[in-house]
Amino acid sequence: AGHTAEALNACWIDIWYDLVQRSHWSTDLAAVLSEEFSFGQPPSPEPDMSWWVKGPIKELLRNAGSKRDGLLLRLATLLGTPIDHALSSKLYCSRQDLAQLVADGIEVGGHGWKHRSLATINDDEQQKEISESRNLLDTIKAPEPRSFCYPNGSCNDGVETQVATGGFSTAFTVEPGFIEPGCNPYRLPRFMVHNRPADDPEWCAAFHQSTKELL
Ligand SMILES: [Zn+2]
Incomplete structure (x- = not known):
């Protein structure tokens, strides 16, 4: 981003x-x-x-x-x-830092340009957010296929299409869950780990709920 x-x-x-x-x-x-x-x-x-x-x-x-x-x-x-x-400059990696991560084999994905909630802005603005994100990945030589993560989890069908045509093969939401066969590749769930202890009740509850749904 x-x-x-x-x-x-x-x-x-x-x-x-x-x-x-x-x-x-x-x-x-x-x-x-x-x-x-x-x-x-x-x-x-x-x-x-x-x-x-x-x-x-x-x-x-x-x-x-x-x-x-x-x-x-x-x-x-x-x-x-x-x-x-x-x-x-205090919080974020420089492009050189990101390029080094990529060179070291770490995957770096797209996350928009100004962290705008994509479902709340118009097509042109969405396009700008996604293409600038792709340009950044180009400059740090991030290999393809590339994944995207919707800022604030904000997406809809139009956003999905823009991300798909904008050079990304998968995209993540903020819905907790496991990725299963048949998942829409542009609405992949995930678990946010944050800086939490392993027995954090909120995280454990989300994890157990998803495990139950899977079994
Ligand atoms: Zn974010």
């Missing part, structure tokens, strides 16, 4: 995570969120980290579209933690 170190801006979701980190889960952040964004009292990050990384604020930002930069800027100002413009 456009998640490379030379990107002018880090992806919005990474800016949000960075703001959360740098505000140190402060009570200020909780107050700002409940007052400015009407979220009520946010839960403590421990043990409910998922509210912070996947919950309503991520949803709000995900749906904010063109208003997103303004919202992030406002949050940053209210929190007194300016958006770090060097974030891209």
